[in-house]
Amino acid sequence: MNPICNLFNIKYPIIQAGMVWCSGWKLASAVSNAGGLGIIGAGSMYPEVLREHIRKCKIATDKPFGVNIPLLYPNIEEIINVVIEEDVKIIFSSAGNPATWTSILKEKGITVVHVIANSKFALKAEKAGVDAIVAEGFEAGGHNGREETTTMCLIPMIKEVIQIPIIAAGGIASGKSMLAAFALGADAVQIGSAFAVAEESSAHPLFKDKIISSVEGDTKLSMKKLVPVRLLKNKFADIVEQAEAEGASQNQLTELLGRARAKLGMFEGDVEKGELEIGQVSAMLKEIKPAAQILTEIWQEFIDAKDSLSRLTM
Structure with a gap:
């Protein structure tokens, strides 16, 4: 097992x-x-x-x-x-x-x-x-x-x-x-x-919509002076990038981030001023589906891909 x-x-x-x-x-x-x-x-x-x-x-x-x-x-x-x-x-x-x-x-x-x-x-x-x-x-x-x-x-x-x-x-x-x-x-x-x-x-519906409309290159690893975090590009991410380019200190980045920045973007739906944490694979996501459907589709594709590879090696 x-x-x-x-x-x-x-x-x-x-x-x-x-x-x-x-x-x-x-x-x-x-x-x-x-x-x-x-x-x-x-x-x-x-x-x-x-x-x-x-x-x-x-x-x-x-x-x-x-x-x-x-x-x-x-x-x-x-x-x-x-x-x-x-x-x-x-x-x-x-x-x-x-x-x-x-x-x-x-x-x-x-x-x-x-x-x-x-x-x-x-x-x-x-x-x-x-x-x-x-x-x-x-x-x-x-x-x-x-x-x-x-x-x-x-x-x-x-x-x-x-x-x-x-x-x-x-x-x-x-x-x-x-x-x-x-x-x-x-x-x-x-x-x-x-x-x-x-x-x-x-997640807020506007954040979900932002994810499924994203394309390749729409995320970036930011705030490396603090703890590196991958964000979906928006106005906030642009401000962070500019601050980093200008040599912002850890304290300045911490102040810029604020405690509620992720909540603002991901939970409350301000997709420009908020922090939007999401992976590179977001560019491949195009639909909002039930979780059970997402899981079963991934599992079935796993089985199909495994079988396909097995046939290739025969």
């Missing part, structure tokens, strides 16, 4: 990314009900809001689901307490040191997966005792690795140095790209952008 399907007790090795302002209980439960692993994105939630989403997700699905927790979250202890109190079984951690919380979570019987973007941190995550890692390439939307290593390069390099299962992420929104990730050594895929435009995504 596939090691990730076995680890999470799911039907398909397809994980929905825990994206800020997109991944609420509706999306997570829809993906889980379709046979994948849905994830609630805690990065844009206050502790009690997260608690509400967890409880609603449990009502909406009897299948496994997880919560993504950025470890640099300012209320991290409260968030950790919420997932323990609400008996969440799967945690995807990111943006921080997995050694800090992994052992505590695992003592509570929680399966822990950590998101990394290079071999060094893959080894650190494995040493910290995580059950699997998400290896996220440069193509991915949102916060990204400083090395700018593409998924096609990252996965085989990670495969060489760790023994635990690998979930590939970044630039994957089709069955064909999923098959490519498996050929490189992945055991499963994590998909963000394709689910950001799902009907059940909590």
Whole structure:
């Protein structure tokens, strides 16, 4: 059996990314009900809001689901307490040191997966005792690795140095790209952008429309002096680019970003002044569909592509 399907007790090795302002209980439960692993994105939630989403997700699905927790979250202890109190079984951690919380979570019987973007941190995550890692390439939307290593390069390099299962992420929104990730050594895929435009995504309709109307080259990695983040180009992204070209400091970029900039764009729908986090693969997304349809289409294309390749080698 596939090691990730076995680890999470799911039907398909397809994980929905825990994206800020997109991944609420509706999306997570829809993906889980379709046979994948849905994830609630805690990065844009206050502790009690997260608690509400967890409880609603449990009502909406009897299948496994997880919560993504950025470890640099300012209320991290409260968030950790919420997932323990609400008996969440799967945690995807990111943006921080997995050694800090992994052992505590695992003592509570929680399966822990950590998101990394290079071999060094893959080894650190494995040493910290995580059950699997998400290896996220440069193509991915949102916060990204400083090395700018593409998924096609990252996965085989990670495969060489760790023994635990690998979930590939970044630039994957089709069955064909999923098959490519498996050929490189992945055991499963994590998909963000394709689910950001799902009907059940909590992203604002104007943000979804902006995504499906985007074309090749409409995203760019920005704010490298802070934490690199891939954004869809708009007026805000232009302002950031100009500030960086003029040598803006970390403090100036932080002030420019502001706490609510992502909420403004992705959740409230100001697609010019807001921050629009999305991956390069957005240029391939042309429709808003139910999450279950997105998942089943990706899986069927994966099977068809695998069969097609098998015939070619005969």
